Amino acid sequence: MTSTDLSTGTGTSAGTSPFIPTPTTPYQGDIARYWDHEARPVNLRLGDVDGLYHHHYGIGDVDHAALGDTEDSAYEKKLIAELHRLESAQAEVLLDHLGAIGRDDTLVDAGCGRGGSMVMAHQRFGCKVEGVTLSAKQADFANRRARELGIEDHVRARVCNMLSTPFETGQAAASWNNESSMYVDLHDLFSEHSRVLAVGGRYVTITGCWNPRYGQPSKWVSQINAHFECNIHSRREYLRAMADNRLVPQAVIDLTPATLPYWELRATSPLVTGIEEAFINSYKDGSFQYLLIAADRI
Numbered sequence: 001m002t003s004t005d006l007s008t009g010t011g012t013s014a015g016t017s018p019f020i021p022t023p024t025t026p027y028q029g030d031i032a033r034y035w036d037h038e039a040r041p042v043n044l045r046l047g048d049v050d051g052l053y054h055h056h057y058g059i060g061d062v063d064h065a066a067l068g069d070t071e072d073s074a075y076e077k078k079l080i081a082e083l084h085r086l087e088s089a090q091a092e093v094l095l096d097h098l099g100a101i102g103r104d105d106t107l108v109d110a111g112c113g114r115g116g117s118m119v120m121a122h123q124r125f126g127c128k129v130e131g132v133t134l135s136a137k138q139a140d141f142a143n144r145r146a147r148e149l150g151i152e153d154h155v156r157a158r159v160c161n162m163l164s165t166p167f168e169t170g171q172a173a174a175s176w177n178n179e180s181s182m183y184v185d186l187h188d189l190f191s192e193h194s195r196v197l198a199v200g201g202r203y204v205t206i207t208g209c210w211n212p213r214y215g216q217p218s219k220w221v222s223q224i225n226a227h228f229e230c231n232i233h234s235r236r237e238y239l240r241a242m243a244d245n246r247l248v249p250q251a252v253i254d255l256t257p258a259t260l261p262y263w264e265l266r267a268t269s270p271l272v273t274g275i276e277e278a279f280i281n282s283y284k285d286g287s288f289q290y291l292l293i294a295a296d297r298i
């Protein structure tokens with residue numbers, strides 16, 4: 001059994017994942033508990049397709065030919081495979097923006113979830129990947145997958161606050177947040193990435209952010225915050241907090257049009273969770289954007 005009390009910062013992990021005792025807040029304790037108890041079919045059944053378990057959304061056009069006829073008895077299986085393909089395509093695009101990574105490099109995945117992106121990064125670059133998550137269950141899951149794949153000496157998840165990591169200053173060639181930056185203060189987050197990254201290293205985030213052009217967070221954005229107990233930041237906050245922490249954007253890509261097909265397909269699936277309408281409506285009314293930002297550590 002694993003017991004980790006992140007609400008007090010005095011946790012212990014009887015699981016296999018090393019616990020790094022760093023200061024945590026009551027909020028972070030809530031988030032640790034949230035992810036320790038998460039077991040949604042929309043995540044587990046998609047991960048079961050090929051063993052890459054993601055907690056992020058998808059991008060790209062739906063392959064209707066691969067889906068075939070909705071009346072077909074195999075349609076549900078094909079639908080799950082297609083949603084999973086789009087989620088893995090999202091992670092591939094994030095990795096595309098990490099720059100030239102060598103086998104001897106170390107990458108940091110801040111808020112690594114069950115580790116799908118870490119495995120993909122190692123498989124692509126042959127490098128070491130260090131992940132941190134607040135959830136002991138997620139870290140154990142990610143480390144178990146790494147052992148099953150025989151890559152545990154290259155891919156490791158730890159229970160740790162991403163705002164205060166055990167990594168050495170300048171240790172990482174690149175680092176990222178894949179849909180995990182809406183749980184933290186952005187100045188604190190980018191200060192820590194900036195510390196851990198080598199000068200000339202690359203930081204990438206894919207995130208949902210509210211659009212300052214809309215004015216304030218819309219009711220749909222508030223609904224997404226309540227659903228996930230997170231705090232979605234504005235696009236402006238990202239760019240300002242990066243500028244304040246020696247992270248200079250090289251690419252800012254609006255992935256909103258690319259993620260809508262994923263959501264529209266997901267809304268037709270038996271795996272809906274009830275949050276689909278909020279994403280679709282906020283992307284369509286312009287109040288919310290799905291953004292990739294790649295920045296150089298100068």
Ligand SMILES: C[S@@+](CC[C@H](N)C(=O)[O-])C[C@H]1O[C@@H](n2cnc3c(N)ncnc32)[C@H](O)[C@@H]1O
Nearest residue numbers: 054055056111112113133134161162178180183
């Ligand atoms: C939506 S999931 C994304 C997981 C992963 N990046 C992916 O793409 O599959 C959010 C993750 O952020 C992590 N997280 C949130 N706040 C954190 C913090 N302060 N320190 C470390 N991890 C955190 C959660 O534990 C969870 O693993």
Ligand SMILES: CC(C)=CCC/C(C)=C/COP(=O)(O)OP(=O)(O)O
Nearest residue numbers: 040042043054055056179207208228
């Ligand atoms: C873009 C935004 C605002 C993301 C919020 C963070 C989040 C919960 C991402 C998906 O996790 P998940 O894969 O566990 O969620 P779901 O169960 O909905 O697939």
Ligand SMILES: [Mg+2]
Nearest residue numbers: 042043055056
């Ligand atoms: Mg999901």
